[in-house]
Amino acid sequence: MKKNLFFPLIPALALTLSGCGSNSTDNKGHQAPVPEREYVIVVHGGAGEMGDKADDPEVAGKYYAALDSALNIGREVLDGGGNGTEAVKAVIRYFEGNPLFNAGVGATISAEGYFELDAAIMEGKDLSAGAVAGVRHVKHPIDAAYAVKTASPHVMLSGTGADRFAEEQGLETVEDNSYFATPRTMKWVKELQAKSKKNGTVGCVVLDSEGNLTAGTSTGGMFGKKWGRIGDAPVIGAGTYADNDGVAVSCTGHGEYFIRHSVAFNLNARYKFLGESLEEAAHHIIFNELNREEGNGGLIAVDKEGNFTMPFNCSGMYRGYLYKEKASGKVFEGYGISEKMIEKQ
Numbered sequence: 001m002k003k004n005l006f007f008p009l010i011p012a013l014a015l016t017l018s019g020c021g022s023n024s025t026d027n028k029g030h031q032a033p034v035p036e037r038e039y040v041i042v043v044h045g046g047a048g049e050m051g052d053k054a055d056d057p058e059v060a061g062k063y064y065a066a067l068d069s070a071l072n073i074g075r076e077v078l079d080g081g082g083n084g085t086e087a088v089k090a091v092i093r094y095f096e097g098n099p100l101f102n103a104g105v106g107a108t109i110s111a112e113g114y115f116e117l118d119a120a121i122m123e124g125k126d127l128s129a130g131a132v133a134g135v136r137h138v139k140h141p142i143d144a145a146y147a148v149k150t151a152s153p154h155v156m157l158s159g160t161g162a163d164r165f166a167e168e169q170g171l172e173t174v175e176d177n178s179y180f181a182t183p184r185t186m187k188w189v190k191e192l193q194a195k196s197k198k199n200g201t202v203g204c205v206v207l208d209s210e211g212n213l214t215a216g217t218s219t220g221g222m223f224g225k226k227w228g229r230i231g232d233a234p235v236i237g238a239g240t241y242a243d244n245d246g247v248a249v250s251c252t253g254h255g256e257y258f259i260r261h262s263v264a265f266n267l268n269a270r271y272k273f274l275g276e277s278l279e280e281a282a283h284h285i286i287f288n289e290l291n292r293e294e295g296n297g298g299l300i301a302v303d304k305e306g307n308f309t310m311p312f313n314c315s316g317m318y319r320g321y322l323y324k325e326k327a328s329g330k331v332f333e334g335y336g337i338s339e340k341m342i343e344k345q
């Protein structure tokens with residue numbers, strides 16, 4: 001791969017764009033929240049090489065609108081008295097129904113031309129987690145992941161067993177796997193031989209007003225994936241993790257590397273046991289442990305104090321945040337694709 005001369009700038013930009021804004025630290029080295037936030041919602045819609053998506057106002061506008069909708073769906077749940085897990089589920093359900101993203105409808109396809117979906121959800125309050133991998137018939141894989149968490153003794157179900165379980169749970173299923181197709185994905189069927197890097201995995205992390213952290217991720221996986229391949233998204237500790245004593249994380253990128261580096265758990269561990277700030281820990285993993293060639297991608301994370309971060313080591317990541325200040329009740333929101341963020345209050 002060609003060396004990117006601008007690469008050294010990216011870490012600095014990622015630091016600037018992160019939501020950690022405090023100078024004071026507690027005795028573990030963690031940043032104290034300034035100001036205190038009633039809740040924090042952070043979302044991603046995938047990372048990768050974006051081409052000129054961010055520069056085309058029409059294309060970028062569609063993604064901005066979708067990120068804004070996702071954030072406000074989460075906000076409505078929390079303002080309406082729902083908890084963080086309900087917010088994460090609602091946000092991811094929205095993304096799964098939006099063909100712009102590589103999750104649910106609009107998912108990327110396997111080498112054999114099927115849509116095989118992965119999803120996970122984890123609650124930091126008790127480390128309970130549920131995941132499904134390679135499902136072909138569940139309309140909303142995030143609901144199936146939640147059902148595994150709450151209605152089964154297991155953490156991860158895969159393939160036909162996971163589809164059967166979802167059906168038994170009364171979740172909405174689709175008989176025809178091509179339900180997940182869009183004109184865009186059907187075009188990809190014809191391009192299966194071509195080397196391509198499609199992106200658009202979705203994720204959401206929330207710190208709610210009770211101090212509970214939840215993380216969720218949903219994806220169609222990597223374009224042209226083979227032989228029942230499962231990526232990082234449904235692997236607890238790789239693409240998804242939440243711990244009330246630490247952080248909630250959702251990852252996107254080249255899953256094989258995120259699994260090898262246990263990115264989500266690694267971030268929680270650096271924060272919790274090394275006393276690194278969320279931003280330092282995330283930055284280290286994304287830029288020093290992973291890199292553009294080996295582990296292209298990014299993550300979103302929020303810690304127990306309401307700091308959040310959204311670093312990526314590739315040309316872009318659909319991402320956004322929304323938080324409510326406790327004292328003023330003011331809501332702050334921002335979203336972006338490349339370095340540039342659109343921020344509003």
Ligand code: ASP
Nearest residue numbers: 201221222231252253255
């Ligand atoms: N991480 C996902 C996977 O490897 C893909 C992505 O985020 O684009 O399945």
